Amino acid sequence: MDGGGSNHGAPPSNRPAIETEGLCKSYKDVQALRSVDLRVEPGTVLGLLGPNGAGKTTAVRILTTLLPPTGGSARVAGLDVVADAAALRAKIGLAGQYAAVDENLTGTENLEMVGRLYHIGRAESRGRARELLERFDLTDAGERLVRTYSGGMRRRLDLAAALVARPPVLFLDEPTTGLDPRSRIGLWETIEDRVAAGTTVLLTTQYLDEADRLADRIAVIDHGSVIAEGSSDDLKGRLGGERLEVTLEDRSQAEAGVTALSEICREPPSVEDGIVRVPVRRHQGVIAEAVRRLDAEGVGIDDIVVRRPTLDDVFLTLTGRPPEPEDGDQEQATGEHAIEREPIG
Amino acid sequence: MTALRYAVSDAGVLAVRSLKRIPRQPDLLTGYTIQPVMFVLLFVYVFGGAIQTPGYEDYADFLLPGIIVQTMAFGGFVTALGLSEDLRKGLVDRFRSLPMARSAVLTGRTFADIALNALSLAVMIAVGLVVGFAFSSSPLEVVAGIGLMLLIGYAFSWIFAFIGLIVSSPESANAFGFILIFPLTFASSAFVPPESMPDWLQTFAADINPFSTMVDAARALFVGGPAGNDVWGATLWCLGLIAVFSTLAVHRYRRAVTR
Structure with a gap:
């Protein structure tokens, strides 16, 4: 459906698609990231797993050029996130915890706008919008204003927007938080499709099953540090086996x-x-x-x-607490996205 | 060259986006059409008879330039509302992660405001003509006046852009705008001659309030009368406001993060 091309612009396969060295981010009195080293090979998925406030979103913001790091370095698609920020933005797609779509535009208009802003041209933007709406099962809703969409439909549209320019590296910040199980599975399948087509994905999640299913490698992050890294099996094995x-x-x-x-x-x-x-x-x-x-x-x-131990066991052992969302900051669970309404009409 | 081209085309894409919103949110469309009409009608027919405006035969002649300037000043309000929503809903994160011109989110919105202000300007002049207002200056002055009105609107759009980026929610953008700008428009020469005010307020309304300078300039250009340096004064005020608030807003936008 995508006509291939997802590898378009991918870095040479001998270089990691995402690489950080000693990445730090500190605010006045908070150290959000403390020397984080990550390495993601092209065409693979890294799951960044941790509770709320662990530093996952900060890491994504730095890697997508939204925040400058206060120490260390990071390269994405071979480009430095600070020095080459402008060029890098053409090679990444970001889908956040919020469905970052304009409620007062239709689904089609949202995707066309993003295409125009990626500078892929008017005709190409229109074509991609049509393709993506079809792939994300939104064709019938394409001409409707997004404010009539359900939470699951908004998330799908948000992910579609991240894919408009076929970026070789995709950042998904808690893509399924607040979604009902059916929508989650649908979104997982789409992400797996993209990976099969060669896209590199960095995914943050606080859901262990999500990391288990999607990620080739998992980095467990807590209080701004990576406290464990490996495949899901490695991490479970570290608990002492069966x-x-x-x-x-x-x-x-x-x-x-x-x-x-x-x-x-x-x-x-x-x-x-x-x-x-x-x-x-x-x-x-x-x-x-x-x-x-x-x-x-x-x-x-x-x-x-x-x-075999579950990732829940791993998490409990590593962090000393269960992987439930931490204090406060649970608005996603109570916010509008938590309510999955059936589309009107 | 490419950078400039993208800055313009990206701003265009986002200006279109801002404009599409207006007919889809009838309360906003009302703000640009029915509300100014209501203001004109209420002032002319409710207060008109009670307010003495020496030198003006008809209160409508005195009022319309004032109410137009007030409407222009509030026209940019939708920019504060929109930016504050974009921040809260994560759209600013999306825009900042795209390879688009960094300036476009702000310039797109303020450009869209110009179109909206032109719409309410047309509506108000039409209503004004119906209730007894008449242009009594040269066509060139009227055209210059319309240009100045849109410039005033543009300057206030940048003030609202800054407000939209510093407040935490669209609701507080609303409150902020009204508390700051509403009193300024009333303590001016817009609706009544400042001579009718108590001394302390009169000094502010006649000599200090830049809003009075803008209103007096509008009167000079639309109905004639002594312009003095008001037209230049108003133009300089606008350019100064644009320079200061666009710098502040751009600075703020660069550091803006959702929540």
């Missing part, structure tokens, strides 16, 4: 079960409601081994499964 869960047929056999499994444990197993939880060292063969041992002791098994 946990075997055995549901016993007969709760009274719990003690026998614990004894049978004690040799394959990393740490002492725990028992709760007839489920024995066993931290294990390795994944391979662990179920077969456990079944053999339990069988040998005559312990009946109702269910047996190996669980």
Whole structure:
């Protein structure tokens, strides 16, 4: 649908699409970013994961030339965010936490305006607007004023606006905050499409499932510092690996079960409601081994499964608190975007 | 050369955007058409009989230049409203992340105001002619007067642009504009001769208030009478306001961030 071209203008593949070194941003009394190093390879997705106020948005603002850093350096698409800011703006797309679209224009007019401001020309702007409205399932609403759109439709239009000039690097600042599950999944699929077409994406989110699904690599950010970085599997692995869960047929056999499994444990197993939880060292063969041992002791098994830690566990371990939005600043959850209305007509 | 071309075309794109909004928000359109008409009618028929304006046969002749200047001064209000909304809704972030001319967001809006002010100017002159106002100066002076009115409107657009960028919400932009500019327009020669005011106010209204200079210049150009240095004074005031407030607004815009 896009006619390809998403790689258009991408940096040479041997250079990272986004690279920061010791990036700092401080205000009078607040250090919003403390020496952040990031590296995103072309055509991949980096998930910047952290609670509200962690510095995610500050990082996005610096990388999109909206804010100057107070220390360190950053290059996007091979261009310095300070020295080459003007040239860089032609190579990036930004979709923010707010659906930054003009309510008093129609969907088509919004996209055409953005195209004109990217200087892709009147005809091309019009063509792109039509294509994107179709791709984002907004064709029928294209001639309607955006103030009649639902929250999900506004977000889709906002993302479409970020794609008008087919930028090789895309910044998405909490793109699905406040959206209902159906709209979130739709937006995820669109982002995956873009990545498949070669676009590099930096995505901030406070949703772990979002990072898990979309991001090739995840950087966990808290209090302005990256406190962990790696693939989703790396991060989960860092928690100490898998946990075997055995549901016993007969709760009274719990003690026998614990004894049978004690040799394959990393740490002492725990028992709760007839489920024995066993931290294990390795994944391979662990179920077969456990079944053999339990069988040998005559312990009946109702269910047996190996669980890997979730990103929630990772987050809790790294930051010492669950990944819920922090104090205040929850307006997205209560604001108008939280209410998903069906389009009128 | 390319930079200049983009500065102009980007401002044009955004001016069109600002103008499209007006017919879509009937309350704004009312502000540019019905409201000035209402003001003219109320002043002429309610206060007209009670206000003595020595040297003017008809109160409409005295009033219309004053009410036109007041309407021009408030015409830029939509710029404060729009900028403050753009900031709050994150549109300014989008614009600042685009490869467009940095000046265009401000110049686009202030250019659009000129078109809107021209609209209300036409409406008010038409209504004025109906209620008894008559041009009694040369056509050249009338044209110069219209030019000066639009310049006054443009100068106030920059004041409103600055206000829109410093306040936290469209509502406070509204309050700010009314508290600052409304008293200024009344404590002037716009609606009554300053001679009828108490001494302390008279000094301000006749000699200090730049708004009176603008109104007196409008009277000189539209109905004749002693212009003195008012036309030059008003022009200089406008250029000065534009210089100061466009600098302040641009400076503020560069640092503007959402929330």
